[in-house]
Amino acid sequence: MIRFEVGENEILIANIDGSIYAMNDRCGHMNASLCKGRLVANIVECPLHKVRYDVTTGKVNREPKIPGFEEVFIETTHMGKIAGGIRTLDLNIYNTRVENGVIQVEILPECCVGPQASQTT
Numbered sequence: 870m871i872r873f874e875v876g877e878n879e880i881l882i883a884n885i886d887g888s889i890y891a892m893n894d895r896c897g898h899m900n901a902s903l904c905k906g907r908l909v910a911n912i913v914e915c916p917l918h919k920v921r922y923d924v925t926t927g928k929v930n931r932e933p934k935i936p937g938f939e940e941v942f943i944e945t946t947h948m949g950k951i952a953g954g955i956r957t958l959d960l961n962i963y964n965t966r967v968e969n970g971v972i973q974v975e976i977l978p979e980c981c982v983g984p985q986a987s988q989t990t
């Protein structure tokens with residue numbers, strides 16, 4: 870995996886068996902850089918709390934694994950109730966292509982990404 874920035878976009882590039890995928894580099898849990906995590910097949914694991922994402926879809930594959938945040942802590946403590954409400958967000962993915970050995974990533978304006986954009990096309 871590699872990471873690069875274009876303007877305010879932080880993009881993770883992953884090579885999965887010769888196919889190139891691009892996804893937001895920032896974890897949808899608490900913003901860690903995913904390129905410092907681990908890639909196994911099409912799943913990238915965040916280095917901070919171990920959320921897993923499918924790089925091909927940007928969807929959360931596994932919620933965080935935080936030591937000490939077992940169910941009883943979340944249900945019985947004030948801090949646990951607050952932290953238990955944190956949602957891990959799916960990430961945007963980007964179209965890619967390789968031309969003459971150069972990886973190209975399609976970055977659309979903010980208005981054209983996300984679920985609303987895909988419903989209108």
Ligand code: FES
Pocket residue numbers: 896897898899900901915916917918919920933
């Ligand atoms: S910041 Fe990625 S799992 Fe918490």
